[in-house]
Amino acid sequence: MSLSITVVVVTTSTALHAADKLIASATAAGFDVRVVARTGDDPIADVVKVAIAASSSEYVSIIESDGWLSGEAGAVIGGFLASHPGADIVYTDEGTVGRRGRIDVIAKPIFSPERLRCQFYWGDIVLYRRSLFDEVGGVDASVPGAELYDLALRASIAARSVEHIAKPLFIRSVQSDSGLGGIALESTRRALERHLASTGGGVVRAVGADGVHDTRRLVQGEPLISIVIPSRGIYSEIDGERRCYVVDAARSIMDLSTYQNFEITLVLDSVAESEVISELMAIVGQKLRIVEWTKPFNFSEKINHGVLHSRGEFVLLLNDDVQILEPEWLESLLALAQRPGAGMSGGMLYYKDDTIQHAGHGYYDGDASHIGLDAPRTDPGPLNGYRVEREVSGVTAACAMMPKALFIEVGGLSNLLPGNFNDVDLCMKVTWLGHDIYWTPHAELYHFESKTRDASVHAFEVDVAWGRWGFRMHDPRYWPYPHNRPPA
Amino acid sequence: MTEITPDEQADYERDARQLAxxxxxxxxxxxxxxxxxxxxSQALxxxxxxxxxxxxxxxxxxxxxxxLALQRLLGRNADKDK
Structure with missing residues (x-):
């Protein structure tokens, strides 16, 4: 079978044989294979241009890797393109050769523009519709060593449809994962700066030789953020120490936050101690609003009560048992919550033993849980997922920012869910209305929730949440991995 | 506590009901x-x-x-007799 796909294999003049397996596999897959050689750090734009000009294929792909195509690649890609005639860009899962020759699958998320500016997660085989390739000007000679990432960034803006094939169609040996060199890093920085400038702005804090880049969106204007914290407002014995969580949380917010246009709206139970209120007033000062909660416990209603009494353009739902770790946490959350179409943003939460409590919500096989749960703080996660800003299906209400107008539009947190799954439901409502949710590793907090907390899930809460959203409780689009441990 | 007038309180309660x-x-x-x-139908x-x-x-x-075989045979014969 011959597919209308030209694959340009880029190799070095000294290592032509290293590409033999790739060339053979691409030929066997039915692709039109062209081989070009890169000399040192010289740009490949010209040689690629010549190679592609000589072909009339509908799709082109440029591969610079010592991996190879899987045996089923040709058939799968051919079938996919036949059933997705509008696909402008196609990338696939990949595999690495593991123990005893077994292929370990590197599963990828669907097209995630914010993630793409943090890492070139598409991988080694990316097909571009020829007309799109030509439209964006092909490979750019001004970014030597980062040509393929740069091409992906530019093409992703112009593409109408970026598709993902969830099958490992490109295989690499584990050892072949070489880092980016000096020139490639500088080129990557230029490519990312250009990309950010043309997609709403942002800064490149750092480019990583391991392919993980710290790029940030920038806050637009200086909108007021209302940090809504529900609390009982009492001191208690915690690990042998007399503490009041909300006082400590407020102190860490005030001490650390670099973004200053915020207010703290505390929803305090009637039992709140006057000592606590006095301390909070002293710590927070003019930024403090306290509203009283006199009804029986209902977390959702308490949050709604706080939001209705807040004045900010954005609200940040925050638990009282947190400690801020990153001075720019508010900027990181806000910049994502301000993205066009954004519904919510959430951050990285750690247990006090420095394991991850939350790196986004994962809805998998009918269950909702936290991405990264129990993983060590230093764990990069699958595909470095704990290190990059990315699209996500949901975030915890323990730390979630969103436009206040949207919170109102979706009916706030459901008071049918007083203790559990109210955040899952909120995220579902937000995405149901077509908004995106983002997660950032740059808003880091301790969350002193016990690892063994008895969530006391009631049957009616499961009935409400799953009765509404059961059909969406398997959502591997942005996190195609099972839970680290079963949900509590 | 932040002071709230009875009118404001009524507004908040209305807004909370609307949210719900x-x-x-x-x-x-x-x-x-x-x-x-x-x-x-697929489930059935x-x-x-x-x-x-x-x-x-x-x-x-x-x-x-x-x-069942006997039933079919009898049925066929009955048809013939008609």
Missing amino acids: LVDRIIGLEAQVAHLRSVNT RDQLKEVKSSTTWKVGRLVLAPA
Whole structure:
């Protein structure tokens, strides 16, 4: 079978044989294979241009890797393109050769523009519709060593449809994962700066030789953020120490936050101690609003009560048992919550033993849980997922920012869910209305929730949440991995 | 505590009720979508297939086979007599 796909294999003049397996596999897959050689750090734009000009294929792909195509690649890609005639860009899962020759699958998320500016997660085989390739000007000679990432960034803006094939169609040996060199890093920085400038702005804090880049969106204007914290407002014995969580949380917010246009709206139970209120007033000062909660416990209603009494353009739902770790946490959350179409943003939460409590919500096989749960703080996660800003299906209400107008539009947190799954439901409502949710590793907090907390899930809460959203409780689009441990 | 007038309090309570109503509407829309997603007829077909592949069903068919054959034969003869 011959597919209308030209694959340009880029190799070095000294290592032509290293590409033999790739060339053979691409030929066997039915692709039109062209081989070009890169000399040192010289740009490949010209040689690629010549190679592609000589072909009339509908799709082109440029591969610079010592991996190879899987045996089923040709058939799968051919079938996919036949059933997705509008696909402008196609990338696939990949595999690495593991123990005893077994292929370990590197599963990828669907097209995630914010993630793409943090890492070139598409991988080694990316097909571009020829007309799109030509439209964006092909490979750019001004970014030597980062040509393929740069091409992906530019093409992703112009593409109408970026598709993902969830099958490992490109295989690499584990050892072949070489880092980016000096020139490639500088080129990557230029490519990312250009990309950010043309997609709403942002800064490149750092480019990583391991392919993980710290790029940030920038806050637009200086909108007021209302940090809504529900609390009982009492001191208690915690690990042998007399503490009041909300006082400590407020102190860490005030001490650390670099973004200053915020207010703290505390929803305090009637039992709140006057000592606590006095301390909070002293710590927070003019930024403090306290509203009283006199009804029986209902977390959702308490949050709604706080939001209705807040004045900010954005609200940040925050638990009282947190400690801020990153001075720019508010900027990181806000910049994502301000993205066009954004519904919510959430951050990285750690247990006090420095394991991850939350790196986004994962809805998998009918269950909702936290991405990264129990993983060590230093764990990069699958595909470095704990290190990059990315699209996500949901975030915890323990730390979630969103436009206040949207919170109102979706009916706030459901008071049918007083203790559990109210955040899952909120995220579902937000995405149901077509908004995106983002997660950032740059808003880091301790969350002193016990690892063994008895969530006391009631049957009616499961009935409400799953009765509404059961059909969406398997959502591997942005996190195609099972839970680290079963949900509590 | 932040001072709230009775009028403001009434406004907040109205807003809270409105939030709950909006939540219910979206929840109901979701439930409808959920129910639609459950393909009832497909589920029934799957159930029937499961029954027909069970040992009980197969044994029953075997036991009833002579009776069914006789029934068909009698039916055919009855048709002829008409």
